[in-house]
Amino acid sequence: MASIAIHNNTTITESARPLTTSELLDGAVVLIEPTVQPPFGAIRQLFDHLRANPNDASALNNAYPKRGIFKSAALKNGLSDQKFTIDLSPTRDSLIPEAIRASLASHGLDDVLSFFNDTVDAHVSTILSSLSKIAGADLSLGHKNLNMNFRLCDYNPVTADPTSSNGCGEHTDYGTFSIIFQDGTPGLEVEAPYAPGTWIPIPGDATVVLAGWCALILSGGRVCAVRHRVRRTPGVRRLSVVLFVAPDLDVKLTPMTEDTNVSFSKKIMGGEIDVDWFKDVMGKRWRWREGNLELAEGEDESIVQDEEIKKLIFGC
Numbered sequence: 001m002a003s004i005a006i007h008n009n010t011t012i013t014e015s016a017r018p019l020t021t022s023e024l025l026d027g028a029v030v031l032i033e034p035t036v037q038p039p040f041g042a043i044r045q046l047f048d049h050l051r052a053n054p055n056d057a058s059a060l061n062n063a064y065p066k067r068g069i070f071k072s073a074a075l076k077n078g079l080s081d082q083k084f085t086i087d088l089s090p091t092r093d094s095l096i097p098e099a100i101r102a103s104l105a106s107h108g109l110d111d112v113l114s115f116f117n118d119t120v121d122a123h124v125s126t127i128l129s130s131l132s133k134i135a136g137a138d139l140s141l142g143h144k145n146l147n148m149n150f151r152l153c154d155y156n157p158v159t160a161d162p163t164s165s166n167g168c169g170e171h172t173d174y175g176t177f178s179i180i181f182q183d184g185t186p187g188l189e190v191e192a193p194y195a196p197g198t199w200i201p202i203p204g205d206a207t208v209v210l211a212g213w214c215a216l217i218l219s220g221g222r223v224c225a226v227r228h229r230v231r232r233t234p235g236v237r238r239l240s241v242v243l244f245v246a247p248d249l250d251v252k253l254t255p256m257t258e259d260t261n262v263s264f265s266k267k268i269m270g271g272e273i274d275v276d277w278f279k280d281v282m283g284k285r286w287r288w289r290e291g292n293l294e295l296a297e298g299e300d301e302s303i304v305q306d307e308e309i310k311k312l313i314f315g316c
Ligand SMILES: O=C(O)CCC(=O)C(=O)O
Pocket: 151, 153, 168, 173, 180, 182, 188, 228, 229, 230, 240, 241, 242
């Protein structure tokens, strides 16, 4: 695996020449060579099967009625992210009744679940220890229960708005880090940390590690949380897989280091926010962007997720 260098102590000085892509992305994105390739054939088959067999999709969603597993809001909502997702986790996986698991096994589910298990074994602790070096603190201490989510994404051309280029709106993941695997189709873009508003396309065959808000906080700002989005090319299907790793739910979101690189809000410095609460707050905006949640009356749709979170974390 390439060495990880997610840090934000680079200062890009003004220069006459335009910055190169690697300078713009310095410290934001790490490419890895995955030991196991995602089973994209099985993933495509699973999405196609669930779309063609609504009874199987309902049975799967009933295993986790709180939020569902197969999300297809984009079929009806042209303003939300134009994608379908299958959201799994060790907890959700354990809730799927044996009969449903058996009926979906040969439609791709088995291959998908074994890919996730292999990926966790191969990469999670290595990435955590690389991030710990940058953070100057042992992040594994807050990651004992492996709080993980596995997501399959289908940026399918057939949605409520087939012309939309919005595959996944700009956002920063909430957790410690995410590994994004892609099927070769471009679309993923990362915002240059030192040039806000500059979006850099990531090659479609790259596997990338991006850090999230929890890593930024726990590392006292030494690890940079990376904003990203997915642009859709109308008519082109894109599949991706994301493994999200977050701290344990009872971890207090406060810097683990004595000194910090950035100044945090009183709530963060006072250890008033735990991962469980933070995930809940972030998840709400997230599900709204993805079309899976209606906002209650009075909740302002215009506030973008990251702005709200920045206020909470940095206090301004
Ligand atoms: O599909 C991708 O490449 C990225 C998806 C993503 O960023 C997410 O689901 O949080």
